[in-house]
Amino acid sequence: MTVEVKVPLLPESVTDATLVSWHKAPGQSVQRDENLVDLETDKVVLEVPAPVSGVIKEIQVDNGATVTSGQLLAILEPGEVQAARPEAAAAGAAPAAAAAAAAPVAAMSSENAEKLSPAVRRLLEEHDIDPAQIGGTGKGGRILKSDVLEFVEKRVQPEAAPEEIPVEPVVHAPIVGQRGEHRVPMTRLRARIAERLVEAQQTAAMLTTFNEVDLTEVMALRARYKDAFEKKHGAKLGFMSFFVNATIEALRRYPAVNASIEGADIVYHDYFDIGIAVSSERGLVVPVIRDADRMSFADLENTIRGYGLKAREGTISMDDLTGGTFTITNGGVFGSMMSTPILNPPQSGILGMHAIQQRPMAVDGEIEIRPMMYIALTYDHRIIDGAEAVRFLVTIKESLEDPGRLLLQV
Amino acid sequence: MSRKFDVVVIGAGPAGYVAAIRAAQHGLSTACIDAWKNPDGSAVFGGTCLNAGCIPSKALLESSELYHRAQVEFKNHGIGVGELALDLATMQARKEGIVRDLSGGIGVLFKANDVTGLFGHGRLLPEQKVQYTPHDGEPELLEAEHVILATGSTPIELPSAPYDCERIVDSQGALSFDSVPERLGVIGAGVIGLELGSVWQRLGAKVTIVEAMDQFLFMADAQIAREAQRQFKKQGLDIRLGAKVQATEITDAGVIMKYDDEQGGHEITVDKVVVAVGRRPSTDGLLDPLAGVDVDERGHIEVDLECRTTALNVWAVGDVVRGPMLAHKGSEEGVMVADLIAGEIAEMNYDVIPSIIYTSPEIAWVGKTEEELKSAGVEYKTGTFNFAASGRAKAMDQAAGLVKFLSSAVTDEILGVHICGPMAGELIGEAVLAMEFQASTEDLQRTIHGHPTLTEAVHEAALSVDNRAIHAINR
Numbered sequence: 001m002t003v004e005v006k007v008p009l010l011p012e013s014v015t016d017a018t019l020v021s022w023h024k025a026p027g028q029s030v031q032r033d034e035n036l037v038d039l040e041t042d043k044v045v046l047e048v049p050a051p052v053s054g055v056i057k058e059i060q061v062d063n064g065a066t067v068t069s070g071q072l073l074a075i076l077e078p079g080e081v082q083a084a085r086p087e088a089a090a091a092g093a094a095p096a097a098a099a100a101a102a103a104p105v106a107a108m109s110s111e112n113a114e115k116l117s118p119a120v121r122r123l124l125e126e127h128d129i130d131p132a133q134i135g136g137t138g139k140g141g142r143i144l145k146s147d148v149l150e151f152v153e154k155r156v157q158p159e160a161a162p163e164e165i166p167v168e169p170v171v172h173a174p175i176v177g178q179r180g181e182h183r184v185p186m187t188r189l190r191a192r193i194a195e196r197l198v199e200a201q202q203t204a205a206m207l208t209t210f211n212e213v214d215l216t217e218v219m220a221l222r223a224r225y226k227d228a229f230e231k232k233h234g235a236k237l238g239f240m241s242f243f244v245n246a247t248i249e250a251l252r253r254y255p256a257v258n259a260s261i262e263g264a265d266i267v268y269h270d271y272f273d274i275g276i277a278v279s280s281e282r283g284l285v286v287p288v289i290r291d292a293d294r295m296s297f298a299d300l301e302n303t304i305r306g307y308g309l310k311a312r313e314g315t316i317s318m319d320d321l322t323g324g325t326f327t328i329t330n331g332g333v334f335g336s337m338m339s340t341p342i343l344n345p346p347q348s349g350i351l352g353m354h355a356i357q358q359r360p361m362a363v364d365g366e367i368e369i370r371p372m373m374y375i376a377l378t379y380d381h382r383i384i385d386g387a388e389a390v391r392f393l394v395t396i397k398e399s400l401e402d403p404g405r406l407l408l409q410v
Numbered sequence: 411m412s413r414k415f416d417v418v419v420i421g422a423g424p425a426g427y428v429a430a431i432r433a434a435q436h437g438l439s440t441a442c443i444d445a446w447k448n449p450d451g452s453a454v455f456g457g458t459c460l461n462a463g464c465i466p467s468k469a470l471l472e473s474s475e476l477y478h479r480a481q482v483e484f485k486n487h488g489i490g491v492g493e494l495a496l497d498l499a500t501m502q503a504r505k506e507g508i509v510r511d512l513s514g515g516i517g518v519l520f521k522a523n524d525v526t527g528l529f530g531h532g533r534l535l536p537e538q539k540v541q542y543t544p545h546d547g548e549p550e551l552l553e554a555e556h557v558i559l560a561t562g563s564t565p566i567e568l569p570s571a572p573y574d575c576e577r578i579v580d581s582q583g584a585l586s587f588d589s590v591p592e593r594l595g596v597i598g599a600g601v602i603g604l605e606l607g608s609v610w611q612r613l614g615a616k617v618t619i620v621e622a623m624d625q626f627l628f629m630a631d632a633q634i635a636r637e638a639q640r641q642f643k644k645q646g647l648d649i650r651l652g653a654k655v656q657a658t659e660i661t662d663a664g665v666i667m668k669y670d671d672e673q674g675g676h677e678i679t680v681d682k683v684v685v686a687v688g689r690r691p692s693t694d695g696l697l698d699p700l701a702g703v704d705v706d707e708r709g710h711i712e713v714d715l716e717c718r719t720t721a722l723n724v725w726a727v728g729d730v731v732r733g734p735m736l737a738h739k740g741s742e743e744g745v746m747v748a749d750l751i752a753g754e755i756a757e758m759n760y761d762v763i764p765s766i767i768y769t770s771p772e773i774a775w776v777g778k779t780e781e782e783l784k785s786a787g788v789e790y791k792t793g794t795f796n797f798a799a800s801g802r803a804k805a806m807d808q809a810a811g812l813v814k815f816l817s818s819a820v821t822d823e824i825l826g827v828h829i830c831g832p833m834a835g836e837l838i839g840e841a842v843l844a845m846e847f848q849a850s851t852e853d854l855q856r857t858i859h860g861h862p863t864l865t866e867a868v869h870e871a872a873l874s875v876d877n878r879a880i881h882a883i884n885r
Contacts, residue, residue, distance in 0.1 A: 118852065118855075119855075119856060122856070138848050139847050144850065146823060
C-alpha cells in the first residue's frame with residue numbers, strides 16, 4: 001500500500017517551482033513530517049514533509065527540475081520507523097535544523113542585546129556581530145555561546161553546511177593566489193529579485209531624500225514602560241512599532257506616498273499594508289503587516305517578531321508576501337549609516353532606517369550627545385513631488401522626536 | 411456530608427507539604443494528610459526527611475564533626491581542650507529540638523497558607539475520593555477535585571539481617587542510639603550508610619561498612635569517588651567492597667555479620683548493625699484497587715513527565731515515583747503539580763538535579779559523570795582544581811578534595827560538575843544555576859568569584875578546563 005508524495009498546491013500567481021534538492025534518497029527511511037525536499041518559487045522556498053513514516057521507494061523528479069502543482073514527486077512505502085531524530089545525520093557540531101534556521105534576521109528591533117552572557121559578549125565583540133542577527137536557543141530565547149559559534153562558522157562557509165544543493169555550489173570567499181573563474185548559475189529567487197530591481201529602476205523616477213531623527217524621547221519612553229508593556233501585553237517593546245505608527249501618520253497626511261501607478265491611473269489605497277523588509281538566507285523578502293493602522297503597539301511588535309521567526313525558519317508563506325502599500329527597510333542592523341533604498345514595485349515609497357549613533361548635536365545652544373538615526377525616503381517622483389517627500393520625512397521625524405504628536409495626531 | 415477540597419495531598423514530607431503549600435498559594439482549598447508517628451507516639455508533619463532522615467542526620471553530622479575536630483584538630487589552632495567529654499543525651503536532645511522546631515514550623519506554614527493539616531491515614535478511593543482515618547478516630551470521606559500522592563519511601567529490609575529494633579536497626583534507629591556502640595556494622599556504603607557510619611565513627615565507634623557492589627559510589631564520577639574513598643580511608647573508616655551479607659546472628663558477644671566476597675566467607679562481630687541498603691516506595695494501604703492507579707514492578711506509582719498517574723486527576727510526586735530519591739526533587743515535583751492543577755504551564759528539569767552526600771569531606775555533583783559522557787560518545791574536555799591550593803580551604807583546615815568540570819569540547823557547554831570537599835553541597839548551587847541556563851565554561855570563567863572563598867576553587871576548575879587556571883600548574 002504505497003503513498004504518493006506530490007507537489008503541494010502552488011498559490012495563484014505562481015506557475016511552477018524549481019526542485020532545489022532532495023534531503024532523502026531511495027531506500028532511506030523517513031519520519032512523518034520530516035522534510036523530504038525543498039521547492040523554490042519566485043518568492044519563497046516550500047518544504048514538502050513526509051505524509052507518513054516509511055521508506056522512500058522511488059523518486060520521480062531530479063534535483064534542479066521544474067515542477068507544477070500536484071505533480072508526483074516520490075513514492076513512499078509506509079511503515080514504522082525507529083524514532084531517530086531527523087537531524088541525527090549531521091553528527092557532532094551543528095545540528096542540521098538549527099543551522100537551517102539560523103539565518104541572519106534583519107529589521108527586527110532586537111532585545112537580545114540585554115541578556116548576553118559573558119562568553120557571548122566576548123564573541124560578539126571579537127567577531128563584530130550584532131546580536132539581533134543570531135537566534136538564541138537558550139532559556140527564554142537567550143543567545144548561548146554555541147549559537148554564536150555556529151553563526152560564525154556558517155558565516156565563514158555560507159552554503160557549505162547541511163542543505164546539499166548540488167545545483168549551486170556557492171563559495172563566496174575569493175580564492176587567493178589563483179586567477180581562475182567560478183561560474184555559478186543564479187538561484188531562481190536571486191534571478192527574480194534581480195529582475196524586479198531593474199524593473200523598479202527603469203520604471204519609476206526614483207529619488208531619495210534624507211533627514212535625521214533624535215531618538216531620545218522614544219528611548220526614554222521605552223526605558224520607562226518596557227517592563228510594564230511586557231507584563232501587560234506579553235510582547236517586547238521595540239522600535240518598530242514606533243516607526244510604523246509614525247509612518248502611518250505621515251502616509252495619512254501625504255496619501256500619494258501610499259499610492260501606486262497603474263497604467264495611466266494613480267490608485268490611492270484607503271488601507272495601510274506595511275511591508276517590513278527581512279533578510280533571509282535565500283535573499284530579501286518583504287512580509288506585509290495588514291491594516292497596520294488598526295494594530296496596537298503590542299500587535300505590531302508581535303507580528304513583526306512572528307515574521308522574524310518565520311524568516312529564520314524559512315516558513316514565510318506566499319500570502320505573507322503579497323500586497324503591501326509601503327515598505328520599511330532597516331539597514332541599521334548591518335551597521336548602515338545612510339543609504340538609498342530601492343522601491344518595491346508597484347509601491348511608490350520606501351522608508352530606510354539606519355544605525356543609531358551617539359552624535360554631538362546642538363540643542364538650545366548647548367552641545368549634547370544624542371542618539372541619532374538618519375532616515376531616508378526613496379520615492380517615485382512621477383506621483384510624489386519633492387516638497388511632499390520632504391514633508392513626509394519631517395512628519396516622521398517630528399512624530400518620533402515628540403511621540404505625544406502620535407497620540408494627538410498633530 | 412463529606413468535606414470537599416480542591417486538592418487533597420496524602421503525605422506531608424518534603425514533596426507533599428510543599429505541594430500543599432503551593433496549591434494553597436494558588437488559592438485552591440487544600441488538605442494534607444500525614445500518617446507519621448514518632449516512636450513516642452506523637453504525630454508530626456515532615457515525613458522521613460524531617461523526622462528520620464535529612465534533618466536529624468545533618469544535626470548529628472554537625473555535632474559529631476565538631477566533637478571530632480575538637481579532639482583532633484583544635485590543637486593545630488593552638489586551642490587546648492583537655493579531656494573531652496561526650497554527652498550523647500544532650501546531642502540527641504539538640505537534634506530532637508531542631509526536628510521539633512521544623513516539623514512544628516510546617517504546621518505554622520500550613521495555618522498561614524490555609525492548608526488543612528490532618529494527622530492520620532489517607533487511602534485513595536475511586537473518583538478522587540479519599541478515606542481519611544485520624545489516628546484515634548473514625549474514618550471520614552473527603553472529596554477532592556485533585557489528589558496528590560506523596561507517601562514517600564521506607565528502608566528496604568534485608569532478609570539476612572532482619573530488624574530487631576535494638577541490635578539490628580534501620581537508618582531511623584541508627585539516628586537514635588542512646589549510647590555510642592563500641593563496634594558498629596553498616597550494611598550498604600551508599601549515601602545513608604556513609605553518613606551514619608561517619609557520625610558514629612567520629613563519636614568513637616569502630617565502624618565497618620560492608621558494600622555488595624564492587625565499585626565505591628558507582629553512581630558518582632569515578633575520579634570523585636576515588637578521592638572520597640581515599641579520604642574516608644584516611645579517617646579510619648573501614649569500607650569493604652564486593653561484600654555480600656549472607657546472614658547475621660545475634661549472640662551474647664554481639665552481632666555476627668557473615669559476608670562473602672572474592673576471597674570467600676568472612677565473619678565480623680559488632681555490637682550493632684545498621685541496614686542501609688536503599689529505600690523502596692511506599693504504597694501499603696494507600697491505593698484502593700478500583701482507584702485506577704497503576705504501580706510498576708519496583709513499587710513506584712506510574713506517572714508521566716508531569717507526574718500524572720493512570721487515574722484521572724490523581725497525581726504522584728516524590729520518593730513514591732520514579733527518579734532520584736531526593737527531597738528537593740520531590741519538592742519541585744510537588745510545585746510543578748500544584749502549578750499544573752492551577753492551570754499554569756510547569757515542568758521539571760530532571761537533568762539538572764544536584765546530589766549531595768553530607769560526609770566530611772562533602773560530596774556533591776550535578777549533570778553527567780565522565781563515564782556517562784564516554785559511553786555516550788560525547789566529546790568532552792575536563793578541568794580540576796584541588797582544595798589543597800585554596801587559601802580559604804587551608805584557613806578552614808579543610809583542604810582535602812577537588813572540584814571537577816566536564817564540558818563539551820564542541821560547544822563549551824558545561825555538562826557536569828563534581829565536587830569532593832568542604833561545603834560541596836553549597837558550592838554545587840552555582841553549577842546547578844549555570845547549567846539551568848546552559849552556560850558555557852567560559853561564562854563561568856568570566857564571572858567574578860569572591861576572594862578568599864571556596865567558590866574560587868569552582869572558578870579555578872572552570873579555568874583549568876581550558877588550561878588557564880592561575881593558581882595551579884596547567885598540564
